Amino acid sequence: GAVVSQHPSWVICKSGTSVKIECRSLDFQATTMFWYRQFPKQSLMLMATSNEGSKATYEQGVEKDKFLINHASLTLSTLTVTSAHPEDSSFYICSARDSTAGGPPDTQYFGPGTRLTVL
Amino acid sequence: SQELEQSPQSLIVQEGKNLTINCTSSKTLYGLYWYKQKYGEGLIFLMMLQKGGEEKSHEKITAKLDEKKQQSSLHITASQPSHAGIYLCGAVLLNDMRFGAGTRLTVKP
DSSP: OOOEEEEOSEEEEOTTOOEEEEEEESSSOOSEEEEEEEOTTSOEEEEEEEETTSOOEEOTTOOTTTEEEEEEETTEEEEEEOSOOGGGOEEEEEEEEOOSSSSSTTOEEEOOOEEEEEO | OOSEEEEOSEEEEETTOOEEEEEEESSOOSOEEEEEEOTTSOEEEEEEEOSTTOEEEETTEEEEEOTTSSEEEEEESSOOGGGOEEEEEEEESSSSEEEOOOEEEEEEO
16 A cells, blocks of 8 residues: 655754654655644644645644745655744654545545654 | 544543444535544554445444435444554545544543
């Protein structure tokens, strides 16, 4: 089946530093990828939609200058948390939509997640 | 407000008991997904329902989508400690997948 990887799986950083998280579709092309954030005891909340070759679309309340998204190829999207603060500590999960024909429509494949801890 | 209403928020059952989790939308669902998760870990895909009235089973877990395609239920028969975790329903409502608030299931041995 389709596989999405994320790197790193966990990261600890100091407050004020920037952290980059990669999301890769390993065996399919994804013109659209999604970034979700999950706080403890809460559900996944969509942060932004990443479109290959164009600007990301951010959900209301998500600062685009703080959460930089780049989708430079059909298999890679990156999320950079700039000037991270302890309140940014969370679990970040990406998903990718298979752009090829066939299969259930709108199927998204999820990465394993990245746990970010900002000290 | 949550686009997908999930209930109950938490559930504690004795091992061996049956349980049901519900997911309701005000909009027609064209694909309803059920996932299991532990916080800090990835999503485990359970099943996807598309057709009204559809029902799917995997081991002791059965999921149904009602005829109007606005409500789905997840039923676990003879629950085991291994069933414990967070159950999330998800649906593509616009152009992206949205999730219910989740149901935290605890199974007491």
